[in-house]
Amino acid sequence: MRATLEIAGIGIGPANLSLAALCEEAGESSRARFFDRKPAFAWHRGMMLPGARLQCSWIKDLITPIAPTSRFGFLSYLADRGRLFAFVNAGFEAVSRAEFADYLAWVAERLPGLQWNSELRDIGFEDGAFTVHAGRESVRARHLVLGLGHEPSLPACLEPYRGTHCVHAAEFLERTLPLARKRVAVVGGGQSGAEIVLHLLRMANPPARLTWISRRSNFLPLDETHFSNEHFTPAYVEHFFSLSVERRSELLREQRMMSDGISPSTLRELYAEVYRLQFLERGAPGPRLLPGRSLVACAMVNDAFRLEIRAEDTAIREALAADVVIAATGYRTALPSCLEKLRIVRDPATAALQLGRCYAAAWDGPPGNRIYLQNAGRWSHGIADPQLALLAWRSATILNDALGREVFALGGTASVISWSRNAEHSVLADSCE
Numbered sequence: 044m045r046a047t048l049e050i051a052g053i054g055i056g057p058a059n060l061s062l063a064a065l066c067e068e069a070g071e072s073s074r075a076r077f078f079d080r081k082p083a084f085a086w087h088r089g090m091m092l093p094g095a096r097l098q099c100s101w102i103k104d105l106i107t108p109i110a111p112t113s114r115f116g117f118l119s120y121l122a123d124r125g126r127l128f129a130f131v132n133a134g135f136e137a138v139s140r141a142e143f144a145d146y147l148a149w150v151a152e153r154l155p156g157l158q159w160n161s162e163l164r165d166i167g168f169e170d171g172a173f174t175v176h177a178g179r180e181s182v183r184a185r186h187l188v189l190g191l192g193h194e195p196s197l198p199a200c201l202e203p204y205r206g207t208h209c210v211h212a213a214e215f216l217e218r219t220l221p222l223a224r225k226r227v228a229v230v231g232g233g234q235s236g237a238e239i240v241l242h243l244l245r246m247a248n249p250p251a252r253l254t255w256i257s258r259r260s261n262f263l264p265l266d267e268t269h270f271s272n273e274h275f276t277p278a279y280v281e282h283f284f285s286l287s288v289e290r291r292s293e294l295l296r297e298q299r300m301m302s303d304g305i306s307p308s309t310l311r312e313l314y315a316e317v318y319r320l321q322f323l324e325r326g327a328p329g330p331r332l333l334p335g336r337s338l339v340a341c342a343m344v345n346d347a348f349r350l351e352i353r354a355e356d357t358a359i360r361e362a363l364a365a366d367v368v369i370a371a372t373g374y375r376t377a378l379p380s381c382l383e384k385l386r387i388v389r390d391p392a393t394a395a396l397q398l399g400r401c402y403a404a405a406w407d408g409p410p411g412n413r414i415y416l417q418n419a420g421r422w423s424h425g426i427a428d429p430q431l432a433l434l435a436w437r438s439a440t441i442l443n444d445a446l447g448r449e450v451f452a453l454g455g456t457a458s459v460i461s462w463s464r465n466a467e468h469s470v471l472a473d474s475c476e
């Protein structure tokens with residue numbers, strides 16, 4: 044094993060790629076190594092549907108909000124690809140996901156210290172450092188940064204049928220699904236479900252019958268209005284972190300549609316497609332749209348799925364047949380089992396990881412060695428955590444804490460809203476007290 048590193052990063056999605064870019068920008072990349080099980084950088088390939096767009100500004104790329112002059116920013120990528128003027132002229136409302144994925148891969152190609160084909164095999168702690176065994180490599184590092192993303196999550200009743208005819212949205216484009224002239228059911232009323240339904244409606248050989256099931260009371264929009272976007276700022280994250288566990292849970296429920304709704308542009312396109320099929324194309328049945336329904340059971344009958352759904356409003360149960368089921372039912376946190384031995388502390392009530400302000404988990408080891416978690420802090424840091432919006436700021440927060448100095452200034456905390464302070468006697472500057 045070589046000399047002890049400062050940081051071993053496991054997983055190289057956008058989160059740890061941002062941290063790797065900041066390390067290189069700060070001249071610290073020789074003190075960090077990052078490992079990923081994939082053979083090369085790829086971003087949600089199974090959902091790279093034509094026309095899919097980024098749900099936040101491209102300015103919130105891997106590094107720009109923290110180091111706006113960095114050579115790893117989206118503008119440098121455009122300039123390097125020779126299309127900066129064309130990009131400006133295009134006047135896109137939002138960047139395509141395909142272009143952003145290409146930008147991420149472009150950054151990955153330019154960073155040292157990224158190790159591919161390196162699945163985490165084992166992890167331990169001895170003599171004041173973590174020992175990380177990933178792929179064929181073993182390294183020692185003072186701190187760990189886990190950026191492992193989330194696992195696709197299927198409803199329990201679909202789990203036994205996972206295979207060629209029942210897939211999670213994450214695999215949609217990576218499987219050759221038999222869709223043409225089949226009965227297809229899409230389960231899940233978020234952005235992924237909406238994008239898949241739109242894609243199926245536009246296919247040259249579409250399904251014979253398309254059904255879209257969502258537990259939500261309607262196909263609800265993403266709230267991306269100005270004041271809601273203030274929840275995706277460092278100022279709000281600081282505020283959210285200072286609140287009680289109970290208050291945080293209330294707010295997460297209230298703010299759900301600010302992160303999990305469907306982009307208004309996708310809804311507009313979907314409605315236009317449904318209108319075209321239902322009213323203008325004679326003989327083509329429109330899709331069957333079933334919001335307010337929960338999938339409660341699934342069975343195989345005569346080589347087809349028999350899906351049992353329950354209406355949320357009336358509790359009435361209905362059954363429908365499908366040849367193919369696509370579950371756009373979200374993701375869940377799943378840490379590799381070898382991490383168990385580090386005894387990372389979980390909240391006894393919610394089982395959520397207990398993260399500190401700088402994203403370090405409470406664990407059963409020396410406080411000078413930290414286990415940071417990227418994209419695992421929705422409960423502690425709020426709805427921005429699973430999104431791209433604060434990648435650079437979160438990575439800079441982690442890097443400063445890990446190296447014990449202000450490598451990057453964490454500005455950007457100005458907000459148009461005065462969030463309440465959680466100090467007992469705090470008073471507004473112009474209050475009468």
Ligand SMILES: Cc1cc2nc3c(=O)[nH]c(=O)nc-3n(C[C@H](O)[C@H](O)[C@H](O)COP(=O)(O)OP(=O)(O)OC[C@H]3O[C@@H](n4cnc5c(N)ncnc54)[C@H](O)[C@@H]3O)c2cc1C
Binds near residue numbers: 429
């Ligand atoms: C289809 C889709 C579109 C999205 N679009 C947007 C958007 O437009 N705007 C937005 O703000 N957010 C978006 N998100 C949410 C979020 O930004 C992304 O999920 C983002 O990829 C999260 O980055 P990450 O690095 O935390 O995780 P991931 O991108 O999931 O990366 C995790 C990495 O860890 C690796 N890994 C996992 N386990 C191991 C292991 N045991 N050993 C080694 N490596 C391992 C994986 O191979 C993977 O490369 C989207 C999410 C999805 C699913």
